[in-house]
Amino acid sequence: MSDGDYDYLIKFLALGDSGVGKTSFLYQYTDTKFNSKFITTVGIDFREKRVVYKSTNPDGSSGRGQKIHMQLWDTAGQERFRSLTTAFFRDAMGFLLLFDLTNEQSFLNVRNWMSQLQIHAYCESPDVVLCGNKCDLSDQRAVREDEVRELAEKYGIPYFETSAANGQNVNPAVDVLLDLIMKRMERCVDKSWIPDGTVRVNGPTNADLSEGSDRSKCAC
Amino acid sequence: MVEGTMPEAADMINLxxxxxxxxxxxxxxxxxxxxxxxxxxxxxxxLKAELLDVKRKGAKRGSGRYSDHSCGRCQQPLSRLTVFSSRxxxxxxxxCSKCRTVLPDRSWRCNVCAKESDLKKRTGDWFYDQxxxxFSLMPVHDLMRASLKMKAQGKKRETTGETLLRSTEINPDPPIPVPRVRQKNPITDNKGHSNESSGSIASKESFESKEDVWSKSTRSDSESAGKNSITSSEADARSGHVTPEQQRSENSFVPSSPAGSTVSSLTAPVKVGIVSVDGANLEANDAPEVKPVSPNPEIDVDRLFKKSIKRDPKPPEYVSTLDLRDVRDKSEASMGNRSQSVPGLDIQEDGEEDEDIDSLVSFHKRTIASSSYSLNSSKSTLGSLMSIYSEAGDYDSVEVSGDLVFSLSYDEHTQSLQVLIKECRGLAYGDASKQLSHPYVKCYLLPDKSRGSKRKTSIKRNTVNPVYEETLKYPISRSQLFTRSILISVWHYGRFSRNAFLGEVEIALDTRDLDSLYTDSVILMGKSPSGGPASAFAHYKGELVISLKYVAPTKPKTEKIKGKKVVVEGRGELHVFIKEAKNLIAMKAGGTSDSFVKGYLLTAKAKTTKKKTPVVKKDLNPHYDHTFVYKELALEQLEEMWLELTVWDKEGMSSNEFLGGVRLGSRKGTVTGEVEMDPAGEExxxxxxxxxxxxxxxxxxxxxxxxxVKGK
Incomplete structure (x- = not known):
């Protein structure tokens, strides 16, 4: 699986409260399988998947397919692993933030997760896709869709109601995240062009001092 | 370790x-x-190697001056009409239109820029750059500074996983049992694995629930065995610079390291026999420790993960960390280097010719005297180095005239570049008073200006139209030729007097077709800026990655001197971390260089003693991970100082070869009234x-x- 025959290595990370279905979501995505037994994730884990990404041009035509090797990090939702899992945030290019539509607290915690991302991700405003999971359990639903939409809009992130059990919206959610990353990548590369642009001086490492440069870099 | 002083979260994960x-x-x-x-x-x-190839073929570099009317990539002339739309x-x-890549939105870039930006995406550099x-480099906190045990800086691509993994590997009793090291029998290794400790039995249970994990891990065993030979030979090359002194200091850092591994790093670390003995030793030593025999298992765990704070050796990028032993060796080696950072320990190699700054200084004098040099041209660069390293400037100059007829080809069979010197026509008289010339032709495959690169034809007596038909050969792989150029010069052999320079040409090989055997006739040039088409690539010498830090003085403290209490004002230190160089020019056969970095801190009046990194062998992207410490400096002083760092190829027998340099400082000025300091841009x-x-x-x-020399 990990031979080098691909164009891009893209690293995503799933996060969210314990039991919202991060592992199941990723299992569904990579293997299109579902196991209803709950096995808590120990610290961290990852899965891999190859996909072909076709960018769409402004004129609607699609470009050459790019081979993407995805590394999908799964994190433990449990609080006790928090220091370990958040340390892995920095290595991810995009995030799948999951909550459980049948568990209101997991939705309320989305804000906390977002602020954790702001602190621990590679930049202050990374690409995130919000997933309300377990949408197949409609009779146990505890979160209204418009509430979530409102929050997602506030953060400016896409929202999907997903089901790791029947696969609903699982692929679209990841695809949208991939698209966001690929577009960000283009912007970053376009923007970083300064004449003879191979030279970079990194700022001081104090958090407060580097903050300014962070913002400017991240806005790309 | 005091946790509060470490700002980096990942290093403080308490597991x-x-x-x-x-x-x-x-x-x-x-x-x-x-x-x-x-x-x-x-x-x-x-991917990066690909880019380099494209870059090398691209002709113009940002630093050179070229006509606007030729293509910046292939140097074909552009029509005047298109100049306005061709930028x-x-x-x-x-x-030119051939050297463009059209993007989906119909805009275009030149081939090199397109490739560069494509690469930035494909390599993930866009991400790591942000x-x-x-999460950049961790500041060294006070405790470490005191002991000068510099922490290796995290590299750009270092992930949390890598950090954690590495920190566990250093542990003398690694939770992943040692058998991975052994190369011979992965199957028995796995058995040993599960028998070894209660911990791993538990883990086996848990990963049986994940089939893919299990199959992956078995595969990795055999893979790592397969990789071993490659990685460890690299290790061999890298550990080559570990001297016994360093070893000694390593040992003091690694008291808990089992004897076996230390011994193996002293000797050639590659031999399979040693490897297995090593592994067995480790196992034997560790066996009692694997189970939490120690009174306080917490401490073990703490040490396991926090080790990285103290030692955190930066693993060489390309070494499989699956091979635990190798990494351990390497980590020790790099610790050794760091301990060497203490200025007093700076090794001074004996017998090394101190040609660098000094000769540059003396050359500089010469340059000033000779006003015909244009310092801006690459030609003068090459000329300058020429005179330093081989010609010593001791020759007569005459008015250059005449042609050189030659052909260049690459012989696949012998893997060599063949320079056929056919003849010269209408040469100048080397001995003007006697109106005669005894010409011979000399060749260098630049940038190598050493004796090893020199080829000569025979001397033709008393003629200005000598016919040689002699072939000069350079064994070199074809791919390397793109960075090279060939300098052909014609000389008059003065048997009782000095030789005289009769002219030269330089032919960049990156733009040359070496397959069609056509004969070239070129006009000989003097050593002047208008000389031959110097390889534009000669400008690109690679890059140096460094970090600088001024360590502010500790607070004034009172000391007792002769019974009186005196306030002693502390002075600060300048730490210069030489991390790595990239894309150095190959100087040695096999397309490598054995490089080191030399540093001088200069003031208007003097320069400090030189400091050197150890030599990193056979690597054009060497990691030095070495720190120069300059003590007793006030911050204000630095405004009036410059730091010169030069990269050299270490030559055993002859002069070291200059590979490039940087000159840092905040302003222009002169050192000892002679050498002009001209830091620019990023410097x-x-x-x-x-x-x-x-x-x-x-x-x-x-x-x-x-x-x-000033004005690069």
Whole structure:
């Protein structure tokens, strides 16, 4: 699986409260399988998947397919692993933030997760896709869709109601995240062009001092 | 370690709460991640090599001056009409339509810029470039500074997984049992694995529930065995510079390291026999420790993960960390280097010719005297080095005239470049008074100006139209030729007087067709800026990655001197971390260089003693990971100082070869009234950044100057 025959290595990370279905979501995505037994994730884990990404041009035509090797990090939702899992945030290019539509607290915690991302991700405003999971359990639903939409809009992130059990919206959610990353990548590369642009001086490492440069870099 | 002083979260992850089986499981994941990362690194490396190829073929560089009416890539003339619409938006070179890449939105870039930006995407550099701003290099905190045990800086691509994995590997009793090291029998290894400790039995249970994990891990065993030979030979090359002194200091750092591994790093670390003995030793030593025999298992765990804070050796990028022993060797080696950073320990190699700055200085004098040199041209660069290293400037000059007829070809069979010197026509008289010439032709395959690169034809007596028909051969692989150029000069042999220079041409090989055997007739040039078409690539000498930090003085303290209490004002220190160089020019056969970096801190009046990194052998992208410490400096002083760092190829028998240099400082000036200091661009901004933020690292990637003479 990990031979080098691909164009891009893209690293995503799933996060969210314990039991919202991060592992199941990723299992569904990579293997299109579902196991209803709950096995808590120990610290961290990852899965891999190859996909072909076709960018769409402004004129609607699609470009050459790019081979993407995805590394999908799964994190433990449990609080006790928090220091370990958040340390892995920095290595991810995009995030799948999951909550459980049948568990209101997991939705309320989305804000906390977002602020954790702001602190621990590679930049202050990374690409995130919000997933309300377990949408197949409609009779146990505890979160209204418009509430979530409102929050997602506030953060400016896409929202999907997903089901790791029947696969609903699982692929679209990841695809949208991939698209966001690929577009960000283009912007970053376009923007970083300064004449003879191979030279970079990194700022001081104090958090407060580097903050300014962070913002400017991240806005790309 | 005092945790509060470490600002980096990842290094402070306290994993003491993990049970043995959890730790096993996590390490298993990290190992899988490591495999993926290895593959990725390999891919990234080959991508970067591709770019380099494209770059080398691209002719103009930002630093040179070229006509606007020729293509910046292939140097074909451009028609006047197209000049206005032919500018690449990124590099601003005018580029012909053949050397463009059209993007989906119908805009275009020149080939090199397109490739560069494509590469930035494919390698993930776009991401790491941003990430490094938040999680960059860890400042060395006070405790470490005191002992000068510099922490290796995290590299741009270092992931959390890698950090964690590495920190566990250093542990003398690794939770992943040692058998991975052994190369011979992976199957029995696995058995040993599960029998070894209660911890790993538990882990086996847990990963049986994940089939793919299990199959992956078995595969990795055989893979790592397969990789071993490659990686360890690399290790061999790298550990080559570990001297006995360093070994000794290593030992003091690693008291808990089992004897076996230390011994193996003293000797050639590759031999399979030693490897297995090593592994067995480790196992034997560790066996009692694997179970929590120690009274306080917490401490073990703490040490396991926090080790990284103290030691955190930066693993060489390309070495499989699956091979635990190798990494351990390497970590020790790099510790050794760091301990060497203490100025007093700076090794002074005996017998090394001190040609660098001094000869540059003396050359500089010569340059000033000879006004015909244009310091801006690459030609003068090459000429300058010529005179330093081989000609010593001791020759007569005559009015150059005549042609050289030659052909260049590459012989695949013998893997060599063949320079056929046919004849010269209408040469000048080398001995003007007697109206005669005894001409011979001399060749260098630049940038190598050493004796090893010199080829001569026979001397033809008493003629200005000598016919040679002699072939000069350079064994070299074809791919390397793109960075080279051939310098052909004609000389008059003065048997009782000095030789006289009769003219020269330089032919860049990156733009030359070496397959069609056509004969060229070129006009000989003097050593002047208008000389031959110097390889534009000669400007590009690679890059040097360094970090600077001014360590502010400790607070004034009172000391008792002769019974009186006196306030002693502390002075600060300048720390210069020489991280790595990239894309150095190959100087040695096999396309490598054995490089080291030399540093001088200069004031208007003097220069400090030189400091050197150890030599990193056979690597054009060497990691030095070495720190120069300049003590007793006040911050204000730095405004009036310059730092010169030069990269050299270590030659055993002859003079070291200059590979490039940088000159840092905040202003222009002269040293001892002779050498002009002209820091520019990043060289200035990095220096200023260092002065602006004491106690934090300023990292920069600086392009290497192709000459240290003013006005690169």
């Amino acid at each position: 003491g709460f993990l049970s043995d089986s959890e730790r096993e499981l996590i390490l298993e994941v990290l190992q899988r991640d490591e495999e993926l990362r290895q593959a990725e690194e390999q891919r990234v490396r080959s 690449c938006q990124i590099c601003n070179h005018h580029v 990430r490094i701003n938040r 200035v901004s990095l220096w200023e950044k260092m002065m602006q933020y004491p106690d934090s690292w300023a990292e920069g990637t600086l392009p290497l100057r192709s000459t240290m």
